[in-house]
Amino acid sequence: MRTHCTPNLSVLFQWLMQGLMTWGGVFLFTVQLHAGQSQLDQSAFLRAKQATVGILADTQDPRMSDVPGKLVVRGTGFHLKDGYIVTARHAAEKYEPATGSIIPKQIRILTDNLHELPAMLVGENAFMDVVVYRVPEEHRSIVPGGTVFNVADVAIGTEVFTVGYPLGWGPTMAFGRVGNTNVFLPTVETRLIQADLSSCSGNSGGGVFNAQGEVIGIVHAVIRTEKEETTSSCSRLTFAIPGILAERIVSSAIAGKPLAFSRLGVQLTAVREGTKLRTVVKEVMEPAKSAGLQKHDLLLEIDGVEIIDGAQLKNYLIERTTPGQTVAVKVRRVDVDLTLHVVLGGG
Numbered sequence: 001m002r003t004h005c006t007p008n009l010s011v012l013f014q015w016l017m018q019g020l021m022t023w024g025g026v027f028l029f030t031v032q033l034h035a036g037q038s039q040l041d042q043s044a045f046l047r048a049k050q051a052t053v054g055i056l057a058d059t060q061d062p063r064m065s066d067v068p069g070k071l072v073v074r075g076t077g078f079h080l081k082d083g084y085i086v087t088a089r090h091a092a093e094k095y096e097p098a099t100g101s102i103i104p105k106q107i108r109i110l111t112d113n114l115h116e117l118p119a120m121l122v123g124e125n126a127f128m129d130v131v132v133y134r135v136p137e138e139h140r141s142i143v144p145g146g147t148v149f150n151v152a153d154v155a156i157g158t159e160v161f162t163v164g165y166p167l168g169w170g171p172t173m174a175f176g177r178v179g180n181t182n183v184f185l186p187t188v189e190t191r192l193i194q195a196d197l198s199s200c201s202g203n204s205g206g207g208v209f210n211a212q213g214e215v216i217g218i219v220h221a222v223i224r225t226e227k228e229e230t231t232s233s234c235s236r237l238t239f240a241i242p243g244i245l246a247e248r249i250v251s252s253a254i255a256g257k258p259l260a261f262s263r264l265g266v267q268l269t270a271v272r273e274g275t276k277l278r279t280v281v282k283e284v285m286e287p288a289k290s291a292g293l294q295k296h297d298l299l300l301e302i303d304g305v306e307i308i309d310g311a312q313l314k315n316y317l318i319e320r321t322t323p324g325q326t327v328a329v330k331v332r333r334v335d336v337d338l339t340l341h342v343v344l345g346g347g
Helices: 042-051 137-142 243-255 310-320
Strands: 017-023 026-031 052-056 073-079 084-087 094-096 100-102 106-110 116-125 130-134 159-164 172-178 193-200 207-209 215-222 234-242 266-273 276-284 298-302 326-333 336-343
Touching (some): 042 052, 106 130, 116 137, 130 243, 159 215, 234 243, 243 310, 266 310
Antiparallel strands (some): 017 026, 052 073, 073 084, 116 130, 172 193, 193 234, 207 215, 215 234, 266 276, 276 298
């Protein structure tokens, strides 16, 4: 991603930072937090800022040919612990003329205390747009801070904030509230959390933090709201990978194991029941077939959670189950409600 630093950022951000200085083309700030500016925990701001890192552009990338030797931040990430750095997969991608976009084995990061450090690839998930790197052992003691995932359900209206490098500037903070927690975009194979939160190109991969400074999501996409001449964009429509799923991806990468998702074994379709669309089984495969599910069964619940549609069912399986787990599926067959127990497959 080529970074452009031309917009009037006073329109885009609420600055909470003073002491501006320029270093290698990147604008850096020291935080002065003032009581009464937010209901959020002031110490959470500092923890989040310390944990946030900039993902530096590879100036050897042909797309960066206009800024050779310049320090340019192209994305955002955050430090969990022990040198592990999490970011969006697309924020770390590198372009190779022969092969196109690839995930590099090594990236460079810029820490809150102005250290430029290498980080080595640990693991990634292309379908979920998450990648994990790790700072070499000899440098880990100088990586400041650290944060954790919050894997609880996030409520609509929850106060959140993000720290990052929009358009290569930063670190900046932006504040807002959680909107729809069940949004689907064609860019990723999972639901997304939507937040009313100012962000731009360059915020990708950064954490969306709650009042305690815990990560409730990873910035995945910013929906452009105005036509622009560049590939950069800014908006208050910010979408994030949910923390509950991101934590599973990161934990699997750190453990060196592929992340296996549960398989119920049904193909679904929607039928109209009065004015309401309902989810119905179109085809049955294993393991659902062995559990007794049949074609035309109307799906009602899974483990007591109402099944709204196929996307919501898929979301539940991805985030809250593991292969081999037994789930209770409630269906309506003609005019009788049945509860069937399915041992989930893997895939």
